[in-house]
Amino acid sequence: MVDLDALEMQALFSRAAWLKEARQRGHAPQTLQGRVLGMIFEKASTRTRVSFEVGMLQLGGQALFLSSKDIQLGRGETISDSAMVLSRFLDGLLLRTYSHENIEIMAKFASVPVINGLSDTFHPCQILADIFTYIEKRGSIQGRRVAWIGDGNNMANTWIQAAVKARFHLVLACPEHYDPDPAVLMAAQQALGNDSEASIQLVRDPRAAAEQADLLTTDTWISMGQEKEQHQRLQAFQGYQVDQSLMSLAHPDVLFMHCLPAHRGEEVSAEVLDGPQSVIWDEAENRLHVQKAVLEWLLSPCPF
Ligand code: CP
């Protein structure tokens, strides 16, 4: 997210809207013919894997799914060596990993663009699709009020960075000990300064965050890699479920988003997730359109 400036983000969204409309008309521009994306997954994925793979195919290129279990990376070959070798074969790399440092090492040693397909700290491709979805439904996100309820995880950290780029008011309600990354928060607050259309606030009370929100969003209480903490996390997040009573505090036009996979009855009630204010299926679909724009931007010999 930090690698994109505001104008680049706007250009990506315009291109994503065009690609979405083109697909609806049955038009498939072959802008990535002959290009190959390598996708290394150290964690499970449905949306990220399928949307990138399908996106590459629709644009005339190809994607290689590389489970870290099946390549030498999983047996201890270093990320730097893997990055240098794979750069000789591929036009781009995507990595889904645990430590964010792994993405930074890959980006440092690869000679092709590296896409963060989710780390423990950030999930930029998802947040781009979320902001695109909000703009598609409501026109603009600038100056709007976004409420994050629950864990200060990779999604929360990326929403914080996005508030700086897309300029909206972000209120995060997280229980004690589950705050977002303090360095990410401080850097974003410093970057914003006294912007009247954007701010970032951390609160404990989900109701305070939900009040007059234009967008309410949450994520699992137990992210990938935290399975051993399940019991203590389920306790810690009691009172942080996004349910209809929380939604009723928001602006009447509020949208609900969730990156998925969701856990009905934990971070969100079934009534909200499957209810009329929820846009989760469009949000998931938009991963494809936005990522196709990202892929063209990074991999095309003549990007838009
Ligand atoms: N939202 C998201 O990134 O989903 P996957 O884990 O299925 O890729």
Ligand code: NVA
């Ligand atoms: N926070 C979640 C997001 C899944 C897309 C996780 O990291 O598991």
